[in-house]
Amino acid sequence: MSGALRVTVLGAGNWGTTLAHCVARNGHQVRLWSRSAETCDAINNRHEHPRSLPGIALAPSIHAVSSLAEALGAPDLILLAVPSQSLRGLCRELAPLLAPEHLLVHGIKGLESESHARMSQVLREETCLLQLGVLSGPNLAPEIAAGQPAGTVIATRFPRIVVQVRRALASAHLRVFESHDPCGVELCGAIKNVVAIASGMADELQLGANAKAFLLTRGLAELTRLLSAYDGDPGTALGLAGCGDLMATAQSPISRNHRVGAALARGLSLHQAVAEIGMVAEGVLAARSVCALADARGLELPLIATVARVLQGELTVVHALAALLELPTGHDVPSCLRRGD
Amino acid sequence: MSGALRVTVLGAGNWGTTLAHCVARNGHQVRLWSRSAETCDAINNRHEHPRSLPGIALAPSIHAVSSLAEALGAPDLILLAVPSQSLRGLCRELAPLLAPEHLLVHGIKGLESESHARMSQVLREETCLLQLGVLSGPNLAPEIAAGQPAGTVIATRFPRIVVQVRRALASAHLRVFESHDPCGVELCGAIKNVVAIASGMADELQLGANAKAFLLTRGLAELTRLLSAYDGDPGTALGLAGCGDLMATAQSPISRNHRVGAALARGLSLHQAVAEIGMVAEGVLAARSVCALADARGLELPLIATVARVLQGELTVVHALAALLELPTGHDVPSCLRRGD
Numbered sequence: 001m002s003g004a005l006r007v008t009v010l011g012a013g014n015w016g017t018t019l020a021h022c023v024a025r026n027g028h029q030v031r032l033w034s035r036s037a038e039t040c041d042a043i044n045n046r047h048e049h050p051r052s053l054p055g056i057a058l059a060p061s062i063h064a065v066s067s068l069a070e071a072l073g074a075p076d077l078i079l080l081a082v083p084s085q086s087l088r089g090l091c092r093e094l095a096p097l098l099a100p101e102h103l104l105v106h107g108i109k110g111l112e113s114e115s116h117a118r119m120s121q122v123l124r125e126e127t128c129l130l131q132l133g134v135l136s137g138p139n140l141a142p143e144i145a146a147g148q149p150a151g152t153v154i155a156t157r158f159p160r161i162v163v164q165v166r167r168a169l170a171s172a173h174l175r176v177f178e179s180h181d182p183c184g185v186e187l188c189g190a191i192k193n194v195v196a197i198a199s200g201m202a203d204e205l206q207l208g209a210n211a212k213a214f215l216l217t218r219g220l221a222e223l224t225r226l227l228s229a230y231d232g233d234p235g236t237a238l239g240l241a242g243c244g245d246l247m248a249t250a251q252s253p254i255s256r257n258h259r260v261g262a263a264l265a266r267g268l269s270l271h272q273a274v275a276e277i278g279m280v281a282e283g284v285l286a287a288r289s290v291c292a293l294a295d296a297r298g299l300e301l302p303l304i305a306t307v308a309r310v311l312q313g314e315l316t317v318v319h320a321l322a323a324l325l326e327l328p329t330g331h332d333v334p335s336c337l338r339r340g341d
Numbered sequence: 342m343s344g345a346l347r348v349t350v351l352g353a354g355n356w357g358t359t360l361a362h363c364v365a366r367n368g369h370q371v372r373l374w375s376r377s378a379e380t381c382d383a384i385n386n387r388h389e390h391p392r393s394l395p396g397i398a399l400a401p402s403i404h405a406v407s408s409l410a411e412a413l414g415a416p417d418l419i420l421l422a423v424p425s426q427s428l429r430g431l432c433r434e435l436a437p438l439l440a441p442e443h444l445l446v447h448g449i450k451g452l453e454s455e456s457h458a459r460m461s462q463v464l465r466e467e468t469c470l471l472q473l474g475v476l477s478g479p480n481l482a483p484e485i486a487a488g489q490p491a492g493t494v495i496a497t498r499f500p501r502i503v504v505q506v507r508r509a510l511a512s513a514h515l516r517v518f519e520s521h522d523p524c525g526v527e528l529c530g531a532i533k534n535v536v537a538i539a540s541g542m543a544d545e546l547q548l549g550a551n552a553k554a555f556l557l558t559r560g561l562a563e564l565t566r567l568l569s570a571y572d573g574d575p576g577t578a579l580g581l582a583g584c585g586d587l588m589a590t591a592q593s594p595i596s597r598n599h600r601v602g603a604a605l606a607r608g609l610s611l612h613q614a615v616a617e618i619g620m621v622a623e624g625v626l627a628a629r630s631v632c633a634l635a636d637a638r639g640l641e642l643p644l645i646a647t648v649a650r651v652l653q654g655e656l657t658v659v660h661a662l663a664a665l666l667e668l669p670t671g672h673d674v675p676s677c678l679r680r681g682d
Contacts, residue, residue: 138554138555140549143551143552148548150552150555151551151559166670173666175555177673207489207490208489210484210489211484211489212588212592213479213581213592214478214479214492217581217585221579235679236674238579238584239673239674241673243579244557251592254550325490326513329511329517329518329519330518331519331520332494332520332580333580337575337579337678338574339574
C-alpha cells in the first residue's frame with residue numbers, strides 16, 4: 001500500500017486540474033494532459049490555471065504535458081475528465097496507447113448526444129480497457145481545489161480500482177465512498193444536470209423553497225425510475241451521486257446548469273443563455289439523451305421531458321412550471337423503491 | 342364526492358392556521374381551535390393571525406373557537422397541528438369528545454421527549470381513534486399560506502383518509518401525494534430537523550456547497566437506516582417527507598432548526614440560541630429522542646449523535662463538523678437500500 005503512485009490525469013479543465021492537484025498533494029506522481037501548450041506552460045512554470053481555477057496555487061509537482069503518449073507512460077491509475085462530447089474522439093487517439101491491464105476512472109457527468117451512450121459504454125466501444133470506474137458526487141471543483149471538505153463516490157465493479165482511487169485521492173478533506181453501481185452513478189450524473197436546470201427556473205421565478213424541494217424530489221423520483229429501467233440500483237439515487245450531487249448543483253449559483261435555467265426564466269433563448277454563460281451546460285445536451293433513453297424503455301419522465309421542451313423552445317418557462325405543478329399526484333415514492341404495500 | 346366537508350383544525354400556530362386557510366379556500370366549512378381567545382378574535386373579526394402569519398389575509402369563512410367541544414362537532418376530518426410536546430395533554434382533553442369513526446390527520450414533525458414516542462403512538466395511547474394519518478413534506482407554512490406552490494404527502498393505511506385529505510386540501514397550488522408508510526413519514530419529520538441543525542452549522546462556517554450536500558446525504562443515509570430498523574419503508578427517505586422536506590428545511594433561512602445550528606456555530610450556547618430565536622426548534626428536542634430510538638435498536642447514527650452532543654454542550658461546532666468529516670468511509674448507500682452486490 002505504501003509508495004507513490006504514478007497517476008495520469010487526462011483533461012485539464014477545472015475538474016481534471018483539481019483531481020491532479022489532489023493527487024499531487026497526496027504525494028503521488030501526476031502527469032496532467034492538456035491539448036493546450038499554453039495551459040501546460042502555466043501549470044508547469046507558474047503552477048496556476050487562471051482560466052479554469054483562478055486564484056488557486058496548484059501543487060508544484062504536477063507535470064503537465066501536451067502529448068498523450070508522454071502523459072500515459074505506465075500509470076498505476078488513469079483519471080479522465082474531458083467534456084462528454086469529446087470523449088469518443090479522445091478515445092480514438094488513446095486506443096493505441098492503452099492496455100487491458102490499465103485502470104481508468106472517468107469523472108464525466110453526461111451522455112453522448114448522438115448515441116445517448118454512457119461514458120463507460122463509449123470507453124468500452126473504442127478502447128481495449130476492461131477495468132473501469134466512475135467518480136461522481138457533489139464535487140464543485142473550485143471548492144475542492146481550495147481545500148474545502150467534500151465527499152465523493154467511486155463506482156466500479158473492480159475492488160482494485162477502489163483501492164487505487166482511495167490511495168490517490170482520499171484525504172482529510174476529500175472523503176471517498178464506494179459504490180458497486182457504475183451504471184446507476186453515470187445515469188445520476190446525466191440526469192441531475194437536467195433537474196438543476198428546472199431548479200434554476202424555479203429560483204429565478206421565486207417560486208419558493210417548497211416548490212423547489214418539490215421539483216427536486218420529483219426529479220429524484222424520475223431518476224430512480226430511470227435507474228431501475230436501466231439495471232442501475234434505484235437506491236443509488238439516495239447517495240452522493242444522486243441526491244447529494246443534485247442538492248449541491250441545484251443550490252449553487254456557480255452551477256452552469258442552474259444558471260441556464262435561471263437565464264431561460266428571465267426570457268432569454270437557449271442560444272442567448274448559452275452565450276451569456278460562455279459555455280454549454282452539460283444538462284442542455286443531456287436532456288434530449290435522457291428523454292431518448294426513457295422513450296426506449298417506455299418510461300414517462302415528465303419533469304425531464306418538460307425541461308427538454310423548454311430547451312427546444314417549444315414551451316415557455318412559466319408554462320413549463322405550471323405544467324409540472326399540475327401533473328397527476330399519485331404515490332410519493334416510485335414503486336421500485338417501495339416495499340409491497 | 343361533492344359537497345362541502347366539515348373540517349376541524351386543532352391548533353392555530355402557523356401550520357394549523359395555514360391548513361385551515363387552504364381548506365376554507367377549497368370551499369369547505371372550517372372550525373379552527375385555538376386556546377387563545379385573542380387569536381380567535383383576530384381570526385374571526387379581522388381575518389388575520391399577526392403573530393403566526395403576518396401579512397396574510399385569511400379566508401373569512403374560517404370560524405375560530407376556543408372550546409374543543411365546539412370545535413369538534415361532527416367533523417368529516419380532523420387536522421391536528423400543535424407542538425409535539427403538548428400533544429399528550431391535548432389528547433387527554435380531547436379523548437371524551439372523540440369516537441372511533443373519526444378520521445384524524447396530524448401534521449406534527451417531532452417525537453415526544455419523555456417517551457420518544459411518535460405522534461400517532463401518543464394518539465393511540467390516549468384516545469379511541471383508530472383511523473389516523475400524518476401529513477408531511479416540504480411545507481414551509483408562510484409560503485403555502487401566501488399561495489405559493491408546494492407538494493405534500495398524506496401517509497396512512499386508510500384509503501378513506503387519503504380521499505378526504507385530497508378533497509379538503511388539494512388544489513392547483515397544493516399537490517397531495519400519498520404514502521402507505523405513516524411510521525416512516527413520522528420518523529422522517531423528526532430526524533430532518535436534526536439534520537437541518539447540522540446544515541445550519543455548516544452554512545454558518547461557510548464549509549461550501551459540497552460539504553453541505555455531503556452532510557445532508559449522510560443524514561439521509563442515517564434516516565434510511567432508522568426507518569429500516571423501525572419497520573418503516575427505507576424508500577420513504579427519498580420522497581417528499583424525507584429528502585424533499587430536508588432540502589426545504591436545510592436551505593431555508595426561515596427554518597428555526599437551521600437558525601439554531603447557525604447560532605451555535607457563531608459560538609452561542611443552546612440557551613442563548615433558543616433565546617435569540619424566541620422559541621424552541623423541534624430538532625433540539627428530537628435529537629435526544631432519535632438517539633434513544635437508535636440506541637434501542639443498536640444502531641449507530643453518527644451525524645445525529647454528534648448534533649445531540651453539540652446541543653448538550655459536550656462538543657463545539659468546529660470539533661463536531663471535523664469529526665463528521667473524519668468518519669470512516671464505506672458504502673455510499675446503506676445496505677437496506679442496495680440490491681445485493
